Amino acid sequence: MFQLTERTRLTEFERQVLPHLDAAYNLARFLLRNDRDAEDVVQEAALRAFRFFESFRGENSRAWFLSIVRNTSFTVLKSNRMDESSVVFDEELHGAQIPPMDAGVALDRARDRQTVRAAIEQLPPEFREAITLRELEGFSYKEIADVAGVPIGTVMSRLARARRQLQMILSKTYLETR
Amino acid sequence: MSMDHDQIRELLHAYVDGEIDLVNAREIEQHLQSCQDCHGIEQQIRALREALMSDALAHRAPAHLRRRVRAALRREAKSTHHVFSPWLIFATGAACALLILAAAFFQIARVSRSTIVDQVVANHVRSLLAGHLVDVASSEQHTVKPWFEGKIDFAPDVDDLSVDGFPLVGGRLDYLDGKNVVALVYQRNKHPINLFISPATVRDTSPSLITRRGYNIFHWTRGEMEYWAVSDLNPTELREFTALLAR
Numbered sequence: 358m359f360q361l362t363e364r365t366r367l368t369e370f371e372r373q374v375l376p377h378l379d380a381a382y383n384l385a386r387f388l389l390r391n392d393r394d395a396e397d398v399v400q401e402a403a404l405r406a407f408r409f410f411e412s413f414r415g416e417n418s419r420a421w422f423l424s425i426v427r428n429t430s431f432t433v434l435k436s437n438r439m440d441e442s443s444v445v446f447d448e449e450l451h452g453a454q455i456p457p458m459d460a461g462v463a464l465d466r467a468r469d470r471q472t473v474r475a476a477i478e479q480l481p482p483e484f485r486e487a488i489t490l491r492e493l494e495g496f497s498y499k500e501i502a503d504v505a506g507v508p509i510g511t512v513m514s515r516l517a518r519a520r521r522q523l524q525m526i527l528s529k530t531y532l533e534t535r
Numbered sequence: 536m537s538m539d540h541d542q543i544r545e546l547l548h549a550y551v552d553g554e555i556d557l558v559n560a561r562e563i564e565q566h567l568q569s570c571q572d573c574h575g576i577e578q579q580i581r582a583l584r585e586a587l588m589s590d591a592l593a594h595r596a597p598a599h600l601r602r603r604v605r606a607a608l609r610r611e612a613k614s615t616h617h618v619f620s621p622w623l624i625f626a627t628g629a630a631c632a633l634l635i636l637a638a639a640f641f642q643i644a645r646v647s648r649s650t651i652v653d654q655v656v657a658n659h660v661r662s663l664l665a666g667h668l669v670d671v672a673s674s675e676q677h678t679v680k681p682w683f684e685g686k687i688d689f690a691p692d693v694d695d696l697s698v699d700g701f702p703l704v705g706g707r708l709d710y711l712d713g714k715n716v717v718a719l720v721y722q723r724n725k726h727p728i729n730l731f732i733s734p735a736t737v738r739d740t741s742p743s744l745i746t747r748r749g750y751n752i753f754h755w756t757r758g759e760m761e762y763w764a765v766s767d768l769n770p771t772e773l774r775e776f777t778a779l780l781a782r
Contacts, residue, residue: 362624367612371605378604382596396600403604404611473592491552492587498554517548524583 370410373418374403380419380494381426387489388430390478398433402426420496420503427486427504434482476526484519491516538562543573551580556663557705557720558727651712652754656747658709659729659765662718679706683717691717691732691760699779701728711763721776728766728776735761742777744770753777 381402385395402425406413413421477488486505490496496504501512538546538559543566549555550563567574680693686708695703701721709718709731716733735756742755742764751773753764762780766773 363612367608371608375601375604378596378601379593382600383593386594392597395594396597396603399596399600400604400607404607407608407611470592473586477592488587489593492584493593498549498552513549513554516552517545520548520580520583524579527583527586 366410367407370407373413374406374422377419377422378403381423383493384423384486384489385426385430387477387485387493388427388482389433394433394437398429399426402429405429417500417503420500423490424504424506431482472530473527476523476530479526480519480522483515484522487512487515488519488523538566540566540570540573543570544576547573547577548580551577551584557707558663558722561704652745652747652752654711655729655731655752655763655765656750658711658718658731659750662707662709662720662729663727679703679719682706683708687715687717689717689734689760691719693719694780696721696776696779701776701779723766723768723772723776726766726768728764728768728773730780731763731765733761735759737761742774742781744774746770755781757781 378399381399382395385398385402386392389395389398402422406422406425409425477485480488483505487501490501490504491498498509498512498516501516502509505512507515543563546555546559546563550560555563567577683691683706693703693706697703701723704720704722704727706717706719709716711731711733714733716731719730719732721728721730737756739758740754740756742753742762745752745754750765750767751770753762753773755762755777762777764773764777764780768776
């Protein structure tokens, strides 16, 4: 009997939450900016979500799970802030953005993708979050507000500022590389 | 033009994202036709969005992570100890369900004129917030009257009162007192007016003023239709509006 209830709970959890694993990883990856931390955070968040599955009221499992992923990511980000490695990583990234290439040669798709990803990673965490959820995952303002735990007005202004910064970074990068 | 240039610029992102209400979207559209600066910014936002959408930018969970998570969940599920027996869980669940049902029942029983007024105000406020259109009536905006056909089982009069200084902005489907209602949106200078129309259950009454949370509301019944007009507009002009509808 026990085994059965626990298995039902697990099955239901997997049905509700696992479809959002890609979105969860995408958010964690853009927030933490490396594969390993992102994977750890997604696993940790999934376990937390499972433990608190009873608190999920069944309206939007995607926003609910991603808010847990988001909070777990920010906890890791905060504890890493003392760490110099993130700064070093930033600089590496910046170097990687200016590939040696002949003028006039169009960037290939893969490199374009790298450029845009690297540009997003230069934004502050809250802006990375807004861009990832809105542009890459297609979340509504309301869903982003639920995930980030801020009013819709804040989402609106973060997104506006994030896009403005992203435009600047990208046009600068393209000027340097083309 | 009631919004100024800076306000429009502030809302451009929400406009491009389709997260803006009817009144503001209409105004921004008009502004974009006349303002080169804002039009340029709009184009930039759209270009950036396209660049972000055009490629598989998103990181996707690698297969080994999926396996790792499932394995971790399985371990977690096995190690979970229940203090409560399944019976107790069932009983607690049943008790909660009963409580919720009872609460819902009282809620329904409590709906009176005063809570309808609150709903009218809440609907009005919600219609002015971002994301409302997406919320309710999808984003289709054809011409107003035929739009309602097939969505509701009554045919309200839709008058454009532009010549009287109350231009019709549009319409949408809304929900009031447990029924679908027609919501027509008018505008007086900077003030949007929501007019809710539904079939009447009582005979004709003349418009009476109610004030709630700083909003002015007129309620009346005429020709088998019940009307609620709500706005932050002053009572005098709002009464003028109701008189125009009663012509």
